Amino acid sequence: MADKHQPDNWDSHWDRYAESANLNPAQHMRHALILCALAEGGDVVERLLDVGSGQGDFLSTAARAGVAAAYAGLELSESGVRISRHKLPEAQILQVDL
Numbered sequence: 001m002a003d004k005h006q007p008d009n010w011d012s013h014w015d016r017y018a019e020s021a022n023l024n025p026a027q028h029m030r031h032a033l034i035l036c037a038l039a040e041g042g043d044v045v046e047r048l049l050d051v052g053s054g055q056g057d058f059l060s061t062a063a064r065a066g067v068a069a070a071y072a073g074l075e076l077s078e079s080g081v082r083i084s085r086h087k088l089p090e091a092q093i094l095q096v097d098l
Helices: 010-022 025-039 057-065 078-087
Strands: 045-051 068-075 092-095
Touching (some): 025 057
Parallel strands (some): 045 068
């Protein structure tokens, strides 16, 4: 049984599960729904901010779709930031604890 007093280790999480998260069909469906909602406005947004950006899959998908002029992400884990920056070097990805 996990210790309730241990904080989540998101660095370990993204190091171990980033690839499987990318292959998750539910994730792709969520991304498609969000992109569809963004497209309803008809205009490219100036900046798309992903709070809790994880390993950058949504920002990468959004960038391929061209929904924004610039992309940014906020993520708690160092490994998530590292993976995101690798996937989308043109985005501003910051490690923050909100």
